[in-house]
Amino acid sequence: MIMGLEIDNDLKNGLKSCYLLYGEDSVRRKIYEDRIKKKLVDEASELMNVSVFNDAKTTAGQIIEAAETFPFLSDRRVVIVRECGFFTENKKTESDILAEYMASVPDYVCIVFSEIKTDKRFKLYKAISKKGLCEEIKPFDEKDIVDIVGRKLTKNKLKISKALCVQMVRNAGANFELLSSDTDKLIAYMGDRQDVTAEDINAVCTKTLEVKVFDMINAMIDGRTEKALEIYRNLLIYNEPVQRVFALIRRQFEIILNSKSMSESGLPNADIAKRLGVMQFAVTSALRQANKFSYPMLVKALNSCIEVDYNARSGGTKLEIEIERLIITRAGTM
8 A cells, every 4th residue: 555644654554543634536545444443343353343424414422422432342442423514614623522522532542534625723623733643545556556556456365567557546547446446357258367457447447437538639639530439338238328428528728738737837747636636647648638739720629619619609610510510520530
């Protein structure tokens, strides 16, 4: 598992009595919740010794009651408070009650608050910082995820190249939960075989909608109109929401255009990724696409998306037809 965070050190050397894990990557926060549970409570006694709250109506009293409950056939107890709003103004009174309680949290309990956002001015934040640890859980970058996949497959006696690990990660579109599921499916699928091939990846691993749209745009850029139309029509056959498909097409052209503009101004790929809110490999891929045509051509492609949106909204043509027309007219002309 990836090291570098303070909580990684605690998991190795001893856990504190309270934590606040915050950040937009809910999947990675959940990974740490699970690691804390596994470290402190046996799976056999988890039902009796782990309490999870994930409702905005949760009160401070409920959290304290769970924390004050003695562990059953276990040395420790875990209370997880997931996105319950105790760091927002409308629950500040409840938050202050919990802040006061943090000073007297029993040694046998570990309370884990998991939030998208926090407010460092809150008494609860300061109380957890004093008694335990507040840490921002940032999204994985591609190298981290590739390393995790490679280690898990190697641990299960499978041999896979780094290139195929990268392919698995990119197929999942940075959805770690999906990637974890695909990895487990691949292990089961391989049976007694050890050498993982591209065919194995294609047979087992799922491509997200974002990745399929990316492939479709690649086909458009390369002038492979029939392939682009095939991908698009398959999306419709599998009932992918056409509004979502169009939003992703437009978003991808925006990423390509903005990546090209920022790269030409000297900004490193990592910084571009942060500004656009995407993973670094998405920027690298977008720049490969951008190299195939000029800046004015990209602007024209994006303007075509705006026209599609306008025509569909004005009621002249269905969005499904407008997207197909976009693929046909733009493929190979960008």
